[in-house]
Amino acid sequence: MSTTAASITFSRRNFLRTSSLASGGLLIGFNLFTACKSDVKPPIDLADLNYNDFNAFIKIAKNGAVTIFSPNPEIGQGVKTAMPMIIAEELGVAWDKVLVEQGVLDTENYTRQVAGGSQSIRFGWDALRQTGATARQMLVNAAAAKWGVDASELSVSEGVITNAAGETLGYGDVVDEAAKLEVPEEVTLKEPKDYKIIGTDQVNVDIDKIITGKPLFGLDYKVDGMVYAAVLRPPAFGQELESYDATEAKAMPGVIDVIKIGKKAKVLLGKEEVNWTAQLVPSEKVVVIAKTTWEAFKAKKVIKAQWKNASTLESTDYQDKKLNGLLDGNEFTTLREDGDVDKAFANADTVLERTYESPFLPHSCMEPMNFFANVTDKKIQLVGPIQTPEDAANTVAELLGRDVKDIHLEMTRQGGGFGRRLYGDFVYEVAEISDTIRKPVKMVSSREDDMTTGVYRPAIKYRIKAAIKNGKLTGYQLKEAAINGNMYGLIPNFFPAGAVENYRVDVANYESNITTGAWRAPYTNFLAYAEQAFFDEIAETMEVDKVQLRLDLLEKVKGTTDERIQYDPERMQAVLKLAVDKSGWGKAPEGTYQGVVAYYCHNSHVAEVADVQIENGMPVVKKVTCVVDCGIVINPLGAKNQIVGGVIDGVGHAMYGQFGFKDGVPTSTNYDTYRLIRMKEAPLVDAYMIQNELSPTGLGEPTLPPAGGAVANALKAATGKRIYKQPFMEDPDFWRVENKEILG
Amino acid sequence: MPKYNLNINGKPRSIEASADTPLLWILRDHLDMVGTKFGCGIAQCGACTVHVDGNAARSCSLPVASAEGKEITTIEGLSEDGSHPVQKAWKEVDVPQCGYCQSGQIMTASAFLKQNKNPSDAEIKNAMNGNICRCAAYNRIQKAVEIAAGNMG
Numbered sequence: 001m002s003t004t005a006a007s008i009t010f011s012r013r014n015f016l017r018t019s020s021l022a023s024g025g026l027l028i029g030f031n032l033f034t035a036c037k038s039d040v041k042p043p044i045d046l047a048d049l050n051y052n053d054f055n056a057f058i059k060i061a062k063n064g065a066v067t068i069f070s071p072n073p074e075i076g077q078g079v080k081t082a083m084p085m086i087i088a089e090e091l092g093v094a095w096d097k098v099l100v101e102q103g104v105l106d107t108e109n110y111t112r113q114v115a116g117g118s119q120s121i122r123f124g125w126d127a128l129r130q131t132g133a134t135a136r137q138m139l140v141n142a143a144a145a146k147w148g149v150d151a152s153e154l155s156v157s158e159g160v161i162t163n164a165a166g167e168t169l170g171y172g173d174v175v176d177e178a179a180k181l182e183v184p185e186e187v188t189l190k191e192p193k194d195y196k197i198i199g200t201d202q203v204n205v206d207i208d209k210i211i212t213g214k215p216l217f218g219l220d221y222k223v224d225g226m227v228y229a230a231v232l233r234p235p236a237f238g239q240e241l242e243s244y245d246a247t248e249a250k251a252m253p254g255v256i257d258v259i260k261i262g263k264k265a266k267v268l269l270g271k272e273e274v275n276w277t278a279q280l281v282p283s284e285k286v287v288v289i290a291k292t293t294w295e296a297f298k299a300k301k302v303i304k305a306q307w308k309n310a311s312t313l314e315s316t317d318y319q320d321k322k323l324n325g326l327l328d329g330n331e332f333t334t335l336r337e338d339g340d341v342d343k344a345f346a347n348a349d350t351v352l353e354r355t356y357e358s359p360f361l362p363h364s365c366m367e368p369m370n371f372f373a374n375v376t377d378k379k380i381q382l383v384g385p386i387q388t389p390e391d392a393a394n395t396v397a398e399l400l401g402r403d404v405k406d407i408h409l410e411m412t413r414q415g416g417g418f419g420r421r422l423y424g425d426f427v428y429e430v431a432e433i434s435d436t437i438r439k440p441v442k443m444v445s446s447r448e449d450d451m452t453t454g455v456y457r458p459a460i461k462y463r464i465k466a467a468i469k470n471g472k473l474t475g476y477q478l479k480e481a482a483i484n485g486n487m488y489g490l491i492p493n494f495f496p497a498g499a500v501e502n503y504r505v506d507v508a509n510y511e512s513n514i515t516t517g518a519w520r521a522p523y524t525n526f527l528a529y530a531e532q533a534f535f536d537e538i539a540e541t542m543e544v545d546k547v548q549l550r551l552d553l554l555e556k557v558k559g560t561t562d563e564r565i566q567y568d569p570e571r572m573q574a575v576l577k578l579a580v581d582k583s584g585w586g587k588a589p590e591g592t593y594q595g596v597v598a599y600y601c602h603n604s605h606v607a608e609v610a611d612v613q614i615e616n617g618m619p620v621v622k623k624v625t626c627v628v629d630c631g632i633v634i635n636p637l638g639a640k641n642q643i644v645g646g647v648i649d650g651v652g653h654a655m656y657g658q659f660g661f662k663d664g665v666p667t668s669t670n671y672d673t674y675r676l677i678r679m680k681e682a683p684l685v686d687a688y689m690i691q692n693e694l695s696p697t698g699l700g701e702p703t704l705p706p707a708g709g710a711v712a713n714a715l716k717a718a719t720g721k722r723i724y725k726q727p728f729m730e731d732p733d734f735w736r737v738e739n740k741e742i743l744g
Numbered sequence: 745m746p747k748y749n750l751n752i753n754g755k756p757r758s759i760e761a762s763a764d765t766p767l768l769w770i771l772r773d774h775l776d777m778v779g780t781k782f783g784c785g786i787a788q789c790g791a792c793t794v795h796v797d798g799n800a801a802r803s804c805s806l807p808v809a810s811a812e813g814k815e816i817t818t819i820e821g822l823s824e825d826g827s828h829p830v831q832k833a834w835k836e837v838d839v840p841q842c843g844y845c846q847s848g849q850i851m852t853a854s855a856f857l858k859q860n861k862n863p864s865d866a867e868i869k870n871a872m873n874g875n876i877c878r879c880a881a882y883n884r885i886q887k888a889v890e891i892a893a894g895n896m897g
Binding site for chain 2: 648
C-alpha cells in the first residue's frame with residue numbers, strides 16, 4: 001500500500017529539468033512515467049535531454065502567471081483539471097490564477113500519453129507532487145539567496161514568499177534566478193492536512209468554453225482550405241470492396257472528388273506485428289471529398305459499391321453457438337488455480353451453476369469519430385480526439401512510410417472516449433486520404449458510420465460454479481468464453497480470489513472478423529454483474545445474509561500473504577459497510593427493494609446498493625447508493641461526477657444496451673434503434689467517498705461494473721425473478737408484475 | 745445554388761446552399777459557429793438543439809429552406825458571455841464531463857424554462873428526456889435546471 005510520506009528523496013532526478021525561458025521566467029519539464037517506473041531507462045543520454053523529453057510542463061512567467069500543461073488526453077474523465085491541481089498544490093499557488101493548457105504530443109521523445117485504464121491520477125500522483133514541490137523549493141531557494149537568509153526561514157502562500165521580517169517576493173520576482181539553480185536532491189512534500197487545493201471542489205477548467213459553445217472538440221477544428229471526407233466502409237464485417245461506381249456522386253454539389261483508400265492499411269494489417277490500437281477491417285474504402293460535411297454525407301449515399309464476401313459473415317446466433325461451444329468444451333487456459341477445485345465439487349453438498357451472457361456494445365461517444373490531417377512532403381499534421389496519440393502517430397508513420405519526426409499531433413478535447421478512441425482507425429484513414437489528395441482534410445463519421453463500423457465490446461459469456469459443503473463456500477470456478485481475447489492481467493486475482501480455498505479461472509476464446517476492443521472497464525464491465533448476481537444466489541442457497549456472506553469471505557483474506565491478490569479486504573469491507581449504512585440496507589420502506597454489491601476493479605473499491613420500486617407494474621431503478629474508496633480525492637466535485645456518471649452508465653447499458661449482427665451487418669444503426677439511458681430512466685445516485693490519506697486511484701471506470709449487479713439483485717428482490725442475460729429490459733414483459741401481492 | 749437569408753442571433757446572414765442542407769451544417773461548416781453539435785443527424789440525441797422562434801428545435805433535421813424568416817438562436821447567442829441563468833447554473837453545478845452534449849442540453853433547458861417558470865421534477869425530466877448525455881451527468885442536469893428555474897423566476 002502506498003503512503004503519502006512527507007519527505008521524498010528522489011534518486012531518479014532525470015525526470016525533472018528546468019531552464020530559463022527566452023521571454024523570461026522558469027520552465028520545468030517532467031516525465032511522469034520515468035518518474036514512476038523504476039525500471040524505465042532514460043531514453044537518451046541525460047546530457048542531451050531537452051524539454052521535449054517531458055510529458056508536461058510548468059511555466060512561470062516574470063509577472064508571476066503560472067501555466068500548467070496537462071499531459072494526458074481529456075475525454076471527460078476530468079484529468080485536465082485534476083492533474084494540474086496536484087502540481088498547483090505543491091507549487092503553492094492560488095488555483096484560480098493557474099492557466100491550464102493541453103500538452104501536445106512529440107512522437108520523437110515523449111514516453112507515454114494515454115487516457116485509459118483509470119490510470120492517469122494513479123501514475124501521476126508522486127511525479128506531479130514532486131514536480132510542484134521541486135519548483136516551489138527552487139523559487140524559495142532563489143528568494144533565500146536574494147535576501148541572504150536560510151531557505152528554512154521562508155514561508156510560501158499563493159505564489160508569494162515571505163521572510164521572517166515580513167518582506168515578500170512574488171514567484172515572478174525570482175523565476176530568473178530560480179531557473180539557474182541546481183534541481184534540489186530532496187524536497188518536502190506537503191502533509192495532507194495542509195492541502196489547500198487537493199480535496200477542494202474545482203469546476204472543470206474548460207467550463208466557460210463548454211457553456212458558451214467555443215471551439216474545443218475535434219469536430220470543431222478547422223483551417224483555411226480544409227475539405228471534408230466521408231468514408232464508405234464495408235456494410236458487413238467479413239466483406240471487402242470489389243468495385244464501385246461514383247459517377248452520380250461526383251456530379252453532386254460540393255463534391256470535389258471520390259477516391260479509394262485502404263491499400264496501405266491492408267499492407268499494414270498484413271505485417272507480422274501490428275500495433276494493438278490498429279483495429280481496422282482489411283478492405284479498401286471509397287471516400288467522398290467535399291466542400292462541406294453535409295455534401296460529403298449526401299454524396300456517399302449514392303455511391304454504387306459492390307462488396308464481396310471474404311470471410312464468415314457472423315450473426316448473433318452464430319456467435320452465441322460459438323460461445324456455448326467454448327463453455328461446453330475443453331479448450332480452456334487456466335489463469336489461476338488454488339487448491340483442488342474438482343475435488344471440492346465432487347465432495348460438495350450442493351453445487352450451484354449459472355451462465356451469464358452479454359451482447360456486443362458500441363461505445364456511442366457523443367462526438368462521432370473524426371480527425372484532421374494535413375500531409376505534405378515536409379510534415380504531417382494530425383489534430384483531433386484520440387486516447388492513444390503516440391500509437392496513432394507511430395502507426396501513421398508506418399502506414400505512410402514516413403519518419404515519425406515529421407508528425408505533429410495535437411489533441412483536442414474529446415466528446416467521450418469510453419475506450420473507442422484508443423483505436424486509431426479513423427486517424428489512419430484520414431492520413432491516407434490527405435496523403436492521396438494532398439490537402440488539409442477532416443474525416444467525419446456519421447452516427448451510422450460510427451455505430452456500424454465500430455470497435456465493439458465483444459459479446460461474452462461466463463459460467464460460474466460454486467461448491468457448498470457444511471454451509472460453507474468450498475469451491476468456486478469461473479469459466480469465460482470470449483471473442484478476440486480473454487480477461488487479462490490481474491482480473492483473475494480480484495475478489496473472490498483468495499477468499500475461497502479451491503478456486504479456478506478458466507478462459508477460452510475464438511477469433512472473429514468483427515473489430516473489437518476495450519469498452520469502459522474492459523471485462524469487469526460485465527463480469528462484475530455476473531459474479532455479484534451469482535453471490536446473491538450463493539447467499540440464498542446457503543440461507544445467509546447477502547452482506548454478511550461478503551463480509552465473511554473478505555474476513556478470510558485479511559492478512560493474506562498471497563501477493564497476487566489485488567484488492568484490500570479491509571477497504572472492501574469498509575465501503576460495503578458504509579453503503580449498507582447510507583442506503584438503509586435491510587430497512588428499506590415498504591415498496592422499495594434493494595440489491596447490494598461490493599467490487600474491486602481499476603484499483604478502486606466500490607460498493608453499491610440499488611433501490612427498485614414497482615411503477616405501473618414495472619420495476620424501476622429509483623436510486624443507487626455508491627461508496628468508493630479511491631484514496632485521496634483530488635477534486636471531489638469532479639470525482640462525484642465520475643462516480644455518478646459511471647453508475648448511471650452502468651445501469652443504462654445493463655438495462656438497455658442491445659446490439660447484434662445479422663450476416664455481418666450490425667442490427668442497430670443510430671439512437672432510434674440503439675437505446676441509451678436518458679433523463680427519465682436515470683436513477684438518483686447518492687455518492688460517498690471514503691476519507692483517507694492513501695495514494696489516489698482513478699475514477700473513470702470503477703463505479704460502472706458493479707452497477708449492473710446491484711440492479712440485477714434489486715430486480716430479483718422486487719420481482720422474484722433472476723435474469724442471466726443483458727440487457728435486462730430486452731423483454732420488458734418478463735418483468736411485468738401483475739399483482740404485487742404475489743411477492744408476499 | 746439557392747440563396748437563403750437567415751436571422752441568426754439577431755444578425756442577418758446570407759447563405760448559398762442546397763435547400764435540404766440541415767441548419768446544423770449551415771451553422772457549423774458555412775458560418776463557423778461550432779457550438780451547435782452534431783450527434784446523430786436524425787433528431788434523436790438533442791446535441792444540435794437551437795431555438796427557432798423561441799422554441800427548442802433539432803437543427804440536424806431542419807432544412808435551411810425552412811429556417812428562412814425565423815428567429816434562430818444558437819448557444820453562441822444565448823448570452824454574450826455565458827451569463828444566461830442556465831449557463832450560470834451549469835457552471836455552478838459543474839455539469840459537464842466530456843462537455844460535448846452540453847450546448848444542446850443548455851438550449852433545451854433555456855427554451856423549456858421560458859415556457860415553464862416553476863417546473864416540477866417530473867416536468868424537468870420530461871423536458872430534458874430528448875437530450876442524451878453519454879457521460880450520464882443527468883443528476884447534475886436536473887439540479888442545474890432547478891437552480892436556473894429559481895434564478896429565472
